[in-house]
Amino acid sequence: MSIIRKTSLAVTAALFATALQAAPVSYDFTLQxxxxxxxxxxxxxxxxPAGPFTGSFSFDNTGLSAGVFTNLTLSAFSVTVGNFSWGLEDVTAAQVRADAGGALDRVAIYTEDGLNIFRMSFGYYTNTSWFALDNTNLQGCGWQGDPALDMYGACVGGSANAYTLARADDPVQVPLPSSLLLAGLGLGVSALVRVCRKT
Known part of the structure; x- marks a missing residue:
């Protein structure tokens, strides 16, 4: 097999593999x-008053099913509350759910750096959407009331709708799997034609 045919088949295989890979998506959020x-x-x-505070996260979109909770492995995460920040290395769990239009209507990300805790649970509860626990003095944290949020201890947080969530990346600029598959198919056919002509 010639170098050209080998190269064409290799490129075709790479394009098919790329098309099957999940496209990464990113979100920005704001905490009131x-x-x-x-x-x-x-x-x-x-x-x-304090804040608002901001953060972001990314994950590989493997095709979320509408109405189904999906556990995620995040590829990026960061949030800062006051003078403290959490990163990807602090994430202990992440779960999302998409609606029929593909938008996230539930987001839960739990982080802990070994002492201080950050939890965001967008769309889950009627009395809180996020909180951060400053556990420096091991004072604990809690809240009571539904739908009103009455927080006590060494924590800060927001009620049920005290957040915004928005897609950060531009989906238009992500190559569509269908276009990559067509390109790969074209190269594959071209390589096959060359093989047939030689024989």
Whole structure:
């Protein structure tokens, strides 16, 4: 087999493999603060108002099924609350659910750096969407009330709708699997024609 045919087949295989890989997607989120505990300061926050705070996460979109909760392995994560930040290495669990249109309507990401805790549970509960626990003095954290959120301890957080979530990457710029498959198919046919002509 000639070098040209080998190269064509290799490129075809690579394009097919690329088409089958999941396209990475990224989201930005904003956290509004409307509750703070009674053990202050919390990550340098001594009173409200505070924030808003921001973060982001990314994952490989393997084709989420509408209405089905999917456990994720994130490829990137970061969030800062007050003077403290959590990163990908602190993530202990991540789960999402998509609606019929493909938009995320449930997002749960849990992080812990060994001491301080951040939890976001967008769309899950009627009294909270996120909280961060400053566990420096092992004071704990909690809240009560539904739908009202009454937070106590060394924590800060937001009520059910105290967040925004938006797709950060541009889906238009991600190569579509169908176009990659067509390109691969074209190269494959071209290589096959060359083989047939030689024989």
């Amino acid at each position: 603060v409307d509750q703070i505990g009674d053990q202050l300061p919390v990550f340098g926050i001594s009173a409200l």
